[in-house]
Amino acid sequence: MSKVEDVKAKVEAGKSKLVPGLVQEALDAGDAPQAILAAMIDAMSVVGEKFSKGEIFVPEMLIAAKAMAKGVEVLKPSLAGDGSTSLGTCVIGTVAGDLHDIGKNLVSMMIESAGFDMVDLGVDVPAEKFVEAAKENANVKLVACSGLLTTTMPALKEAVATIKGSGLDVKVIVGGAPVTPEYAAEIGADAYAPDAGTAAVKAKEVIGA
Numbered sequence: 001m002s003k004v005e006d007v008k009a010k011v012e013a014g015k016s017k018l019v020p021g022l023v024q025e026a027l028d029a030g031d032a033p034q035a036i037l038a039a040m041i042d043a044m045s046v047v048g049e050k051f052s053k054g055e056i057f058v059p060e061m062l063i064a065a066k067a068m069a070k071g072v073e074v075l076k077p078s079l080a081g082d083g084s085t086s087l088g089t090c091v092i093g094t095v096a097g098d099l100h101d102i103g104k105n106l107v108s109m110m111i112e113s114a115g116f117d118m119v120d121l122g123v124d125v126p127a128e129k130f131v132e133a134a135k136e137n138a139n140v141k142l143v144a145c146s147g148l149l150t151t152t153m154p155a156l157k158e159a160v161a162t163i164k165g166s167g168l169d170v171k172v173i174v175g176g177a178p179v180t181p182e183y184a185a186e187i188g189a190d191a192y193a194p195d196a197g198t199a200a201v202k203a204k205e206v207i208g209a
C-alpha cells in the first residue's frame with residue numbers, strides 16, 4: 001500500500017492518532033500535498049456512502065472527520081501560501097442548522113492563501129451573524145457561505161438574501177456538496193465554486209482583483 005493509500009485507509013477508519021504521522025511520512029516521501037488531500041476527501045466520500053447504506057453511523061462519521069482534520073493540520077503549510085498580500089477581508093461560515101466544517105475550513109485556508117484576511121464564524125451561523133461580522137470587521141469584501149445538507153439549502157438562500165438585503169457592498173460566494181451553479185445563481189449569490197482550490201480563484205475574480 002502506498003503512503004497516500006494508507007492515509008486514505010486510516011482516515012476512513014478514523015485513526016486520528018495515526019493520520020498526522022502518515023501525512024507527514026507521505027510528504028517526506030515526496031507525495032504531492034494535493035494528492036494527499038484528494039485521498040482524504042475520497043475517504044470522506046466512502047464514509048458518506050457507508051453512512052447512506054446504514055453500514056456506519058454518526059459517531060463513525062465524526063471520528064473519520066476528526067482524523068481528516070488532524071491530517072489537514074499537517075498539510076496546511078504545504079497547501080496554503082504565505083498570505084502576505086491583503087486583498088481585503090473574507091467572512092466565512094457554515095449556515096444555520098449545519099455542523100459540517102471540513103470543507104469550509106479547507107475553503108477558508110485556500111481563500112486565505114489567495115491573499116484575504118479571514119474571519120471564520122464557525123458552524124451553525126444564522127444569516128444575521130454574517131451581516132454583523134461584515135459590518136464589524138474592517139475592509140470586508142467577500143462573504144463565503146457553506147452548506148452541506150439538502151435541508152440547510154434554504155438557510156443558504158436566507159443567508160444570501162440577508163447579506164444582499166443589508167445594503168453592504170460585499171460579494172457573496174457559496175458552495176458545499178449539494179450546491180450547484182444553478183442554485184447559486186437562483187439564490188442570488190455572486191459566485192460559486194465546487195471545491196476549495198476553485199473557491200480561491202473565484203474569490204479573487206468576484207472582487208475584481
Ligand code: B12
Pocket residue numbers: 041044045046047048049051052058059061062064065097098099100101102103104106107144145146147148149150151173174175176177178192193194195196197199
Ligand atoms: C463528516 C460528515 C459529518 C460529520 C461532520 C463533522 C465536521 N466537523 O464537519 C458529522 C458526524 C457531524 C455529520 C453529521 C451529519 N451528517 Co454528515 N457527513 C459527513 C461526510 C461523511 C463528510 C463531509 C466532509 O467533510 N467531506 C469532505 C469535504 C472536504 O468536502 P465538502 O464538505 O463537500 O467540501 C468541499 C466542497 O463541497 C466545497 N465547499 C464546501 N463548503 C464551501 C463553501 C464555499 C463558499 C465554496 C465556494 C465551496 C465549498 O469545497 C470543499 C473542499 O473542496 C458527508 C459525506 C460526503 N460525501 O460529503 C456526510 C453528509 C454530508 N452528512 C449527511 C447527513 C445526513 C448528516 C446528519 C443529518 C446525520 C444525522 N442523522 O444526524 C448530520 C447533520 C448534522 C448537522 N446538523 O449538520 C449526508 C447529507 C445528505 C443530504 N443530502 O443532505 C451526507 C452526504 C452523508 C450521506 N451520504 O448521507 N456529518
